[in-house]
Amino acid sequence: MLAANFRIETATAASRTIALAGAGLVLVLVVLPLFVSRGLVQDMIFVFYMLALAQLWNLLAGHAGLVSVGQQAFVGLGGYLLFAFTVILGIDALAAIVLAGLVTGICAFPTALVVFRLRGAYFAIGTWVVAEVFRLLIAQWKQLGGGTGTSLPVSVTNEVAGIEWIKRVFDVRTAAARDMEIYWVALALAVGTVLAVYFILRSRRGLALAAIRDSELAAESVGVDSYRTKLWVFAVAAAATGMIGALIYLQKARISPDAAFTVIDWTAYVIFIVVIGGIGTIEGPIIGVIVFYLMQRYLADFGTWYLILLGGLAILVMLFAPRGICGYLSERYGISLFPTRRRLVSDKDSPGM
Amino acid sequence: MLLYGPHMLDAPGGRSDFRVMLEIRQLSKSFGSLRAVDNVDLVVERRAALGIVGPNGAGKSTLFNLITGDLRPDAGTVRLDHRDITAATPYERSRAGIARTYQVPQPFENLTVFENLLVGAVYAQGRREHEITDFCAEILERTHLMRRADSPAGSLTLLERKRLELARALATGPKLLLLDEIAGGLTEGECQELIETIRLIHAAGTTIVWIEHIVHALLAVVGRLIVLDFGRMIAQGEPQVVMRSAEVREIYMGIEA
Numbered sequence: 001m002l003a004a005n006f007r008i009e010t011a012t013a014a015s016r017t018i019a020l021a022g023a024g025l026v027l028v029l030v031v032l033p034l035f036v037s038r039g040l041v042q043d044m045i046f047v048f049y050m051l052a053l054a055q056l057w058n059l060l061a062g063h064a065g066l067v068s069v070g071q072q073a074f075v076g077l078g079g080y081l082l083f084a085f086t087v088i089l090g091i092d093a094l095a096a097i098v099l100a101g102l103v104t105g106i107c108a109f110p111t112a113l114v115v116f117r118l119r120g121a122y123f124a125i126g127t128w129v130v131a132e133v134f135r136l137l138i139a140q141w142k143q144l145g146g147g148t149g150t151s152l153p154v155s156v157t158n159e160v161a162g163i164e165w166i167k168r169v170f171d172v173r174t175a176a177a178r179d180m181e182i183y184w185v186a187l188a189l190a191v192g193t194v195l196a197v198y199f200i201l202r203s204r205r206g207l208a209l210a211a212i213r214d215s216e217l218a219a220e221s222v223g224v225d226s227y228r229t230k231l232w233v234f235a236v237a238a239a240a241t242g243m244i245g246a247l248i249y250l251q252k253a254r255i256s257p258d259a260a261f262t263v264i265d266w267t268a269y270v271i272f273i274v275v276i277g278g279i280g281t282i283e284g285p286i287i288g289v290i291v292f293y294l295m296q297r298y299l300a301d302f303g304t305w306y307l308i309l310l311g312g313l314a315i316l317v318m319l320f321a322p323r324g325i326c327g328y329l330s331e332r333y334g335i336s337l338f339p340t341r342r343r344l345v346s347d348k349d350s351p352g353m
Numbered sequence: 354m355l356l357y358g359p360h361m362l363d364a365p366g367g368r369s370d371f372r373v374m375l376e377i378r379q380l381s382k383s384f385g386s387l388r389a390v391d392n393v394d395l396v397v398e399r400r401a402a403l404g405i406v407g408p409n410g411a412g413k414s415t416l417f418n419l420i421t422g423d424l425r426p427d428a429g430t431v432r433l434d435h436r437d438i439t440a441a442t443p444y445e446r447s448r449a450g451i452a453r454t455y456q457v458p459q460p461f462e463n464l465t466v467f468e469n470l471l472v473g474a475v476y477a478q479g480r481r482e483h484e485i486t487d488f489c490a491e492i493l494e495r496t497h498l499m500r501r502a503d504s505p506a507g508s509l510t511l512l513e514r515k516r517l518e519l520a521r522a523l524a525t526g527p528k529l530l531l532l533d534e535i536a537g538g539l540t541e542g543e544c545q546e547l548i549e550t551i552r553l554i555h556a557a558g559t560t561i562v563w564i565e566h567i568v569h570a571l572l573a574v575v576g577r578l579i580v581l582d583f584g585r586m587i588a589q590g591e592p593q594v595v596m597r598s599a600e601v602r603e604i605y606m607g608i609e610a
Contacts, residue, residue: 006487007486008482008483204476207468207471211464214464215461220443221453222473222477223444224472225442341468341503342468343465343503344467344486344490
């Protein structure tokens, strides 16, 4: 028998301080739209939804080893479902976002049935093919504009629950109120996604996902049901991605199959963000999305050169800092903002703690 | 009442009884035209330690893969503790009490050593992390890995990886432990340490089946030995006797026991 009792610790003193700072930052972000221009509010909406998409892709690829290049299937589906629920069924847009997420999550199951038969690169290609199938099917939906797409009626965008309240309380016009509301929903989704991913990784499922990613064979040999675990995380990520897709197209108020199911915007940029920031970490996508936003803001005018620069930067990072900016920093300075590592602590080592 | 004990319930032909941990009947597996495991019958008694020797390609690891469910047999049955598990998946068999080490260590490289153990303790035993912490710590002590508990498994040396394979298997709380060439590649001193650890595990009541080329390590632990060649069991019995038999001498020509 051992003399000491042991327990598990994940948080560190530094991470507790940083958690407080993070909470403070979220509070600042909540009140931000009251003080800044509409242009910046719209930019921040973009940052929030790209951050959420990046976290979700990272959950699949970085933490569970499911490298999908077909997440646009769920963004597009979520967007189209928002249109269907609001335009055709007359449901309020906020409720429609939640419903779109649920239905998208359900659609993940038949998708998984196909793509889970494939591994590695084949899985990646399979997800892309499925996304193309979704695009072609949606383009047949005449009620929502078929191949050319459609716009949200002003009545839908201007009558989202809460807009009247925002107009009254903050004394702003409809367009500004709409931006503020979408901003807060996007912020809630982004923060919610970060926290959800963090708590998944801290839970027993997080252990199973990491084990499957590192060796599926060994994971099964120690009692992990890898198929069900992967199915679960794939469906959760799809549902959340669907909600974000719905939000994106509530903001854009115009949708077409080609835009909604584009691999460039909803997967390639997202992969760029994760790779630059650091795959397999929660901090990575946060750093990545800031870099991506700044590059897009200041360099997008260069057109093609901007894209070449993005690609070049991604290649450089992969070659010289394969774990991204965040991996580089944590190796150098040993800090982790979202500690998920379970450390074994003996009571003997640290009396009184 | 005793008449209707478990040993009476599922004993076709009366061969199975309550002391049996693992029972394999007419197990076969082919890869194309190669019969990797050919009609093997094997009974391992509870708390026994069985050694398996045989040349490379004799079907030893395939036999393990059939027991753990990594491979499906073409024919035959596998029973653990009198339950037919032939159709069960690997994770179900792990939960039923089978644990294994892989010949080529398969650590969860990005998890720490302690977290590697936690996966099995949580999933195979269906326990919560905090309930199982002391149990994992004890295994880490026993396998000399405590010092490395918080290191990523990817940073371990070969010896430490071998120990981690063993520790992770033990963390599942197995009834039956399958060791696949766990002493291979170790120095003599390291090998002695490992033998001591495995002896203790066996003494604590775990049934062990051990495939090993390093025969003296095997003989230090096992009470019975079987020899596989071309997928068939060609000899079995008292280890010293089996090693002296003509069949084994032929196979192991030049390999000193």
